[in-house]
Amino acid sequence: MRSLPRGRRGAYSVLAVSSTAFAAALAFAAGLGGAVQIAVQGRLGDRVGSLEAVATAAVVGVVLALAVLLVARRSVSGVSDAIAGPKWQLLGGIMSVFIVLSITVAGPRIGVVATTAFLIAAQFTLASVIDRYGWFGVEQVAFSRPRVLGISLLVVGAALTLRR
Secondary structure (H helix, E strand, C coil): CCCCCCCCCCCCCHHHHCCHHHHHHHHHHHHHHHHHHHHHHHHHHHHHCHHHHHHHHHHHHHHHHHHHHHHHHCCCHHHHHHHHCCHHHHHHHHHHHHHHHHHHHHHHHHCHHHHHHHHHHHHHHHHHHHHHHCHHHCCCCCCCHHHHHHHHHHHHHHHHCCCC
16 A cells, blocks of 8 residues: 655545455446546537537536545645656646547547447557556556457457447
């Protein structure tokens, strides 16, 4: 378990309850939320425009994230610590905007299932390359035949979801 710098632990700490089961449940819930997000963002984008929908999602996300941070840590100083760190670690925010823009545009055009399928197939593909080479400081995990086969099947499955 990673500890936070001195003085960073607030009233509630996700680290205090982390476990494989909790992480899996959280990831599953995020997957459910992702399906809802694709459908909702697409409708919002149709109503106000794609860029406006992305900006709205970003503003709502910032407000919620800062509120949760204030409740959990009673401070927002961790944000300045994050910004002061290595700039490549801020790619998550950039990727978030790109992902939300992509699902806002793709969802209404190819459907929630196809958008989700392509998103997941692409994530698995790049995640395997990131694992293989240990990019961004992650532990290296070699390619294996079952892994390559699984990703190939995901790509084929994503393509099949385009057929209505």
